[in-house]
Amino acid sequence: MNREEKLKRQSNIRNFSIIAHIDHGKSTLADRILEKTNALTSREMKAQLLDSMDLERERGITIKLNAVQLKYKAKDGEEYTFHLIDTPGHVDFTYEVSRSLAACEGAVLVVDAAQGIEAQTLANVYLALDNNLEIIPVINKIDLPSAEPERVRNEIEEVIGLDASEAVLASAKAGIGIEDILEQVVKIVPAPTGDPDAPLKALIFDSLYDAYRGVVAYIRVVEGSIKVGDKIKMMATGAEFEVNEVGVFTPKSTLVDELTVGDVGFLSASIKNVGDTRVGDTITNAKNGSTEPLPGYRKLNPMVYCGLYPIDTAKFNDLREALEKLQLNDSALQFEPETSQALGFGFRCGFLGLLHMEIIQERIEREFKIDLITTAPSVIYDVHMTNGTQIKVDNPSNLPDPQKIDHVEEPYVKATMMAPNEYVGAIMELCQQKRGIFINMQYQGENRVNIIYEIPLAEIVYDFFDQLKSSTRGYASFDYELIGYKPSSLVKMDILLNAEKVDALSFIVHKDFAYERGKVIVEKLKELIPRQQFEVPVQAAIGQKIVARSTIKSMGKNVLAKCYGGDISRKRKLLEKQKEGKKRMKQVGSVEVPQEAFMAVLKMDDNNTKK
């Protein structure tokens, strides 16, 4: 292609994402758009095609981003090239959302016609506005009996401040309004600007590891062009590579000769490590490249840490390999070896958030078949020592002796919750319980309230979201961002089983809640740890002081006294099941402890609410 052709093509490119709250219909809409642009024959159509990882489909969430190139013949007679870039919907992946939005010029905002705007959507719309994206509001699910499109239209105008008079009324499920959306994309989303002859500037907005090709980087070309054989450089890391292949997803991955301004596609260059292709980094030419990277790159820091230990100690190296493989694909995952007296050798791992943590655990257990003991998640504490030094503690058992500590600071988040009026009381009560500091409350539209609190991240980590959902019957939505550290009166609570301290069960708690939590956790552990051959005292201690105790009684009886009329196979199965259950437990000192017990600290409040 010569310059003229490139510019002509560029003017017919439209790059956009879809922003939506979970369940508001993003995946279904994406499927419909693929159908409408004939990207797939209906026979190839697999429901919710963009969510390709099993785990993603099971949980109904998008973890990894995908970018699809589509051809659309618009009503003006022109053929347009669309790039639809998928975004994760979960708060753990906010940074990835912001990078994928940075690869677009527009966004389709999908709002459920019955439920209205949710906190998560709002957060992502603001991200989109920060990236100067044009927003196309779509009111989805209008065919639901409970749909109130006019109310939602007002909400979009009042809450976000967008002009929603042109908002498309759609039902992705029923295929209503899809063409209107595509026409608006043509009309409203601007064509990419940029000089195809300038030095290369391409944004990496995602990457994945392929066993044969090495890292595949998902890129958006902003300036210049890129083709096979080009020598390229990663501007943040300085690493240089030679391009092996460039291509686009249609959604099948399809090799092309060249990617130029406005194109969204992929490249591979025998890159061994995802760390070399950091999301947000800019790719340029190795020689005579650009000196100015695209804005917005930052290194991702984990917010939540936990210990991962193989139940079978012989699998330590397998676990290391699993983590290494996962890290190839996920540079936000961090880990380093650690030792626990109770659990042996394992890894302290850092995650973007709780969901990220759960996903990694699940993938290790499923894909690598390693049974894990996971310790309760912790945040990073800033510990100021009496001698003037400062240390960071990401494992509660490493908190120094109280007499050596001047004070401790913990991370706080700004938590934004949106819910119908009637749940304001419940939300505020929950936030107070979680040591929240009230910041602001705004009424939005007739019946919705936006509540803002500052809450210690540690409290968010302890099943805040589940409790929020249950105390608002699922109506509240929630988003948070880290705002920095604040001093807190925190103490370490140790747990003793059979008079032995179990380091993996230690946790850090606010002084004012310590006694209460100590009581709850010893009871919870009593419930979760099965009876042993001997009586096991369970104690919670702060320093030398025991603050709560209970006792797991010794095993009484475990006899199957009935014979099932000769059904020996069944009896055998029952015995095998019992035996299998034991294998899932970890021997800690002389006590067999099941995985759930290590997460008991998370379930404490759950216990409280039931009482």
Add this chain to the structure above:
Amino acid sequence: MIKAAYLHIPFCEHICHYCDFNKVFLKGQPVDEYLQALEQEMVLTLNKYPTDKLQTIFVGGGTPTSLNEKQLERFCESITRNLPMSRNVEFTFEANPGDLTTEKLQILKDAGVNRLSLGVQTFNDELLKKIGRVHRAKDVYQTVENAKSIGFKNISIDLIFSLPTQTITDFKESLTQAFTLDIQHYSAYSLIIEPKTVFYNLMQKGKLPTPGEDAEAAMYELLMEQMEKHGFNQYEISNFSKSGYESKHNLTYWNNDYYYGFGAGAHSYVDGWRRSNAGPLKKYMGLIDNGNLPIFQEHQTSKAEQIEEEMFLGLRKTDGVSIAHFIGKFDIDPLEIFKNEISDLIAKKWIEVKKDNIYLTKTGRLLGNEVFQAFLGVSN
């Protein structure tokens, strides 16, 4: 050689709240057709897997005594016609107290039935009501009385402990009543809550007040102590008898010997194959009508499985596993293949090995399942 046969009558006039055996309400069922199919199954099976003389026959249910007199007579005839019995066969019928009229007792007696197993469960009328039984304590005395007068000399009753709301005192009272009967055998089982029962559903809703693990263990200990005191020998975890009245049929299972299983949902173990029959009546009868054995599932046990089963079944007996018998049967010394497990269990004081026997200690009896599990998945 197969020496034992179990026959299943899946009909009940009332369904008990804890029962998960294969059973249906009697009313409107094709009982005669079922008895016909059952006879056909015996014919087909004996042709395929012949045997010489059976040592034990056990008719269970369901409720075998829910059959009317005519049906009962016909059923008994089909057994004697098709199953070869040794002269001193142990021929047991399960029965509900209250169901056994003098006429039915006489039919059984005439057919050669020489042992009765009565589903008493408890002597507390309130509890009987709660667990869905329709007989009352007085029916038990009457039935035992009638059976004795007709000439039955080997009578057993079943008791259940750890019933919902049952206290240790309740259970002790039931035992006291039980010992007034002057019978030869007792089976006492602790309640297991099984899926697809009334109790299970109540439990799921949190509405089943069971006595708890500690009370259950206390009741079991009380049971063993009382049985010993009254001269009944505990020959197996749940079974007690006067000397010479051990149930030969039950021992078939614990000795890991072969047995036929006839009837809907019945289980069998023949020539190394464990099989279960189709449970639903229509299915069961349909298979037989087409000339097939009514098999629903079958599994050929591996030698490893047989060895493990020999251990965990045998250990239920007070005498435990005979080492010589084990070696004779499998050509392997159990003390060798289970060396680690056995020394670990001895160290825990759960089993002992003396002369020819490996057996549970008193503590081990309370923790039977812990012991049994140890032998699983080891020998291969």
